[in-house]
Amino acid sequence: MRRANTNNKNNHNRSRKRRPPPFLPPSIGDDIIAGRTRRQKRVIASKWDLQTPIIIEITSWLDQESLMNLSLVSKQLHDIITNEPGNKNKIYPVFEVSGSSTLKFYQNLQEHVLYEKTRNKLQHYQVMRFKDSSKFKSDKPTGVSRRLLEIAEDIQMNGITSLYLSSSSFRNKNESSLLYTLPNILPKLLKVDFSNASFGQSVLEQFSFECPLLEKVTSENNRYHYHVNGFNFRASKNLKEIHMNNSSFSIFFREILDLNNHHEIFMFHYCCKALERVSIRNMKFEDRFIPAPAYAVPKFACSSSSSIDWFDWIHGVFRPLDTYFATALR
Template sequence: MTTKWDILPLPIVIEIISWLNQDSVTDLSLVSKQLNNIIANEPGNKNKIIPVFEIRGNSAWKFANKLRHHFLSNSTANQLQVYQLMRFNDVHKFGRNDAPIPHPTQLLHILKNVQMKGITTLDISSPFPTCCTNWILSYILPNILPQLRGVDFSNTDISDGILQRFSQFCPHLEKITLQNNNNTFGISLSGYSMCSSKNLKEINMDDTVFYMYDRIADLNNHQEMFLFYQCCRALQFKFVRNAPPVLRLLRSDLTPENMRMLRLERPGIELVN
């Protein structure tokens, strides 16, 4: 295996690495010292291994207390700052065995002065649709991740209130992914829950339940109210008809006739079906 990689020119090796996901890049780094060095140190390689802080278990109490314990030591606290991605396994089970059930203020008190400033991406998604994602966990995470730029809530039942906390406490948030959210209360199409996210550029909410006001659907009398109009300052990916110039891409299940109409009205938008 090593011999085969040795005969490949470096640009080709870097190109191959660029197409790999994180798990594959990690596996490849174990093949040989040469590949490990290319992945870790070669300036031309942009697909580096991202340090992952992975949480297993199902207790919010244990999560808060263990994290606080790590921050009691300056050296351990500094080591935790190198992680860039926080990922929860079996998030749908989180908090089920907690007794007594903690109140968010109790956990926030335990986590006072605890911040992981290196984390820029949070994966709190579930591998399958669930209606029991622990809202307490979602409530406290924005307080400890001030540099967060991307969060994935896919297949969970988070509400507008949780989105609003991430919007308020994570000022650098740029991307929100929320696929297959079937929360009974839905997410507001006005974008009110994300209005504090001044840097928000991308939202992905396919197959998510929304609620809306009649005025948003009334394009004749309320043209200033469109989908996600309250959080559109920097938004690049959204579904709106009367949108500001930042709209560049629209993915939807529109009919060919509607797509032709939109191309005439907004020729600068790339339409993807």
């Protein structure tokens, strides 16, 4: 009888249905694909390929910082951003600089240049960014030391095409030693950003002469004034964009205000051959000898309307230059 009871109990346990295992949400990453069949893998891959053109279009509107953050979301996004042939907005290697001594900065660069492995790596960087250029101080009380110039002559970073020299505050003056020598080591520079950096006109002239391929200059919130005729950029034959919002300008010749005569003399006439975009919002004039500097703006619109596509004087965004406005002023 005991055996019969035991058998009945076992039969009852076998007939009882087992509970299904608890549902677990799929994990994010490659593990979810690794556990699928080949057919399911092909379906997932085909769906991802359909999204690639959309992702490429989205990434084309992102700046470098946003692009780097997006590449960290998944391996698929990282692969599209870095390896997809149709994606033109790539992540560029950034050479970031921090510190306070201009001499030590150049000495460290010189050491890397003398060492073959690091010298080759330096040429792969395309962007140079200073965390705060106003913190850099010279080893000489005034001007640029001979030693610094000699070190800079031995350094060439031909891969750098963009330079960001932004300062934390426009109230801090930038030492001329760093800004004056950087053009010597960046001969292939195309874009430079001096936002919030305060410096004299000689720095712009140095970049203009030593960087012949320069196409875009951004210098906003500078306490020092520029020549409104573009004399500081006279050597820049390829300059296409000027962004000088909240900056000061000087006028040395009254002819620049004459709407009826001297048509060859107007704002930025020294660098207007290839100029396409100009932004001078909230511009100020520092020349006390000129009573009505605002006349320089409409003359610029008249004289350069054939080459300028975008001109921003007051409004906060770029807008097309009104050719009708330029014709009416004539």
